[in-house]
Each structure stands twice: as C-alpha cells, then as structure tokens.
Amino acid sequence: MKNFNQKIIVITGAGSGMGRYMAIRLAAEGATVLLSDINEEGLNETKSMIEEGKGLCKTYKVDVGDKEQVYAFAASVIAEFKYIDVLINNAGMSIGEATLNEIPLADFEKLINVNMWGVIHHTKAFLDVMLTRPEAAIVNTSSVFGLMGIPSQIPYCVSKFAVRGFTDSLRLELKGTNVAVTCVHPGGIDTNIVSNGIHYKDKEATVAQFKRVVITSADKAAAIIISAIQKKSKRVMVGPDAKLIRFMTQLSPNTVDRVILKRKADFDRKKALNKTT
Numbered sequence: 461m462k463n464f465n466q467k468i469i470v471i472t473g474a475g476s477g478m479g480r481y482m483a484i485r486l487a488a489e490g491a492t493v494l495l496s497d498i499n500e501e502g503l504n505e506t507k508s509m510i511e512e513g514k515g516l517c518k519t520y521k522v523d524v525g526d527k528e529q530v531y532a533f534a535a536s537v538i539a540e541f542k543y544i545d546v547l548i549n550n551a552g553m554s555i556g557e558a559t560l561n562e563i564p565l566a567d568f569e570k571l572i573n574v575n576m577w578g579v580i581h582h583t584k585a586f587l588d589v590m591l592t593r594p595e596a597a598i599v600n601t602s603s604v605f606g607l608m609g610i611p612s613q614i615p616y617c618v619s620k621f622a623v624r625g626f627t628d629s630l631r632l633e634l635k636g637t638n639v640a641v642t643c644v645h646p647g648g649i650d651t652n653i654v655s656n657g658i659h660y661k662d663k664e665a666t667v668a669q670f671k672r673v674v675i676t677s678a679d680k681a682a683a684i685i686i687s688a689i690q691k692k693s694k695r696v697m698v699g700p701d702a703k704l705i706r707f708m709t710q711l712s713p714n715t716v717d718r719v720i721l722k723r724k725a726d727f728d729r730k731k732a733l734n735k736t737t
C-alpha cells in the first residue's frame with residue numbers, strides 16, 4: 461500500500477505510545493483514522509494532536525479484552541464507514557515480574573484476553589469488509605518476546621508468541637487475496653507499556669530500569685511500522701535491539717538462553733540499585 465490518502469484505518473490502543481504516533485503520521489498523510497483505547501483521556505490527547513495538524517479522526521472507548529465491546533465497535537464502524545482499508549492491532553498491556561507460581565490466574569487470563577483475543581476478535585470482525593477493498597492490510601503487534609521466551613514474563617510471552625502464530629497462519633490463508641498481513645516485533649520502545657502494566661512489586665524501579673534500556677522512540681517506531689505496511693512486509697523488527705535478537709534466535713538459541721539469564725540478572729541488580737538511589 462503505497463499511499464494512505466483517503467484510506468480508512470482502525471488503530472487500537474491509540475491513546476499512547478506507538479498507536480498514538482502511527483495515528484498522527486497516518487492522519488497527516490490524509491487517512492481517516494478511527495482510534496480506540498480503554499483510556500479515554502489518552503485518546504482525547506491523541507485526537508487533539510491530530511486535529512491540530514488538521515487530520516481526520518474519530519475516537520471510540522473500547523476494551524479490546526472484552527469480546528462484546530470489540531464486535532459492537534466493529535459493527536458501528538462498518539455501519540458508518542462501510543469498510544476499512546487498514547487494521548492495526550496495536551493495543552497491549554504488560555505485567556510486572558512474576559513466576560508462574562506467583563502470577564494470579566485472573567491476571568494471566570486478562571492479559572491473554574487483551575493481547576491475544578483482542579487481536580483475533582478485531583481481525584474476525586473486520587476481515588470480510590477488508591476483503592472487498594482493492595488493497596488492504598492487517599498489522600498485528602507481537603514483540604521480541606514473541607521470538608524468545610524469558611523468565612518471570614510467561615503470560616506476556618505466551619500472548620506475543622500467539623500473535624505471531626496467528627499472524628503467520630493468517631498471512632498464508634490470505635495469500636492471493638488483496639489483504640496483506642504484517643507481524644510487528646518491537647524491541648525496547650520508549651512508551652508507557654511498563655508504567656501502564658499490572659505490577660506486583662518494585663513498580664518505580666522496574667519502570668526506571670525499562671526507561672534506561674529502551675533505545676527507540678515511539679515516533680521512530682511508528683515510522684518503521686508504517687514503512688513496513690507500505691512494503692507489505694511479512695515481519696518487521698522495530699529497533700536495532702529487535703534486529704539483533706532475531707538474528708541471535710536464528711543463529712544460536714542456546715546462546716540466547718545464556719544471554720537472557722545474564723541480562724535478567726543484570727536487570728534485577730540495576731533495578732535493586734534504582735530502589736536504593
């Protein structure tokens with residue numbers, strides 16, 4: 461898809477981070493962006509930023525983890541706009557460090573509803589109208605944690621591996637149709653993903669340590685994802701850390717395991733230092 465002018469684009473989780481900056485960039489290119497988020501305040505801020513640039517947008521308060529809300533949202537979009545050209549499943553949540561034994565099952569289920577089922581339900585709800593368009597794109601947000609497993613983050617890894625599996629399978633199912641499918645794997649991006657998450661302990665120190673390791677801005681990440689939509693890329697690594705992780709997971713999974721355990725020990729040590737400073 462070379463041109464977003466006059467395209468109708470749904471972006472979930474557009475009240476913050478990468479979703480916000482994709483919305484601003486796509487609206488500036490002439491798209492009508494239909495933005496959803498559970499956070500109304502964040503959505504309104506994004507809307508004001510778009511309208512300052514004279515872009516066209518509409519906002520919807522939707523919990524992507526709630527099946528009924530997702531299908532009602534899609535029905536109201538289709539009733540008003542008849543179709544959409546691009547669906548960007550971006551909304552997601554994180555969870556603080558907790559082992560499998562520590563994690564409350566309700567939080568595990570909530571995270572899977574938001575990060576995995578949100579993507580699946582939006583795709584099912586919009587696919588038929590997207591198949592009627594001359595060209596269309598579905599963009600699903602996985603993570604580098606959809607490429608490798610890490611300790612104390614099982615629910616997040618499960619959800620992002622699931623998004624990758626769903627997206628890769630869907631891409632093959634839709635081969636030969638007008639709908640391109642892209643799987644997005646961000647590395648560390650400077651957004652509110654960690655501060656917005658559920659935390660069990662050391663929230664401030666965890667957020668501070670995350671802020672120290674992120675290397676790509678949300679706006680730069682948005683530009684990379686948009687370029688991948690234009691190129692109909694199957695998969696996009698967002699940031700140099702993501703590219704390195706992908707290379708390492710393909711080259712030497714055993715080295716990746718060793719590096720993960722060492723990085724986790726470093727992260728914990730520096731987080732402990734943050735707590736005491």
Ligand SMILES: NC(=O)c1ccc[n+]([C@@H]2O[C@H](COP(=O)([O-])OP(=O)(O)OC[C@H]3O[C@@H](n4cnc5c(N)ncnc54)[C@H](O)[C@@H]3O)[C@@H](O)[C@H]2O)c1
Nearest residue numbers: 473475476477478498523524552603646648649651652653
């Ligand atoms: N920031 C990173 O380092 C990073 C790395 C890999 C993957 N990701 C993924 O990128 C995507 C975008 O996240 P971000 O980094 O911009 O974070 P962010 O927290 O800044 O933005 C995520 C948005 O999703 C919304 N959201 C959360 N739960 C929701 C729900 N139930 N219903 C509707 N909206 C909901 C939040 O309110 C927020 O506005 C997420 O899927 C995240 O998992 C982020």
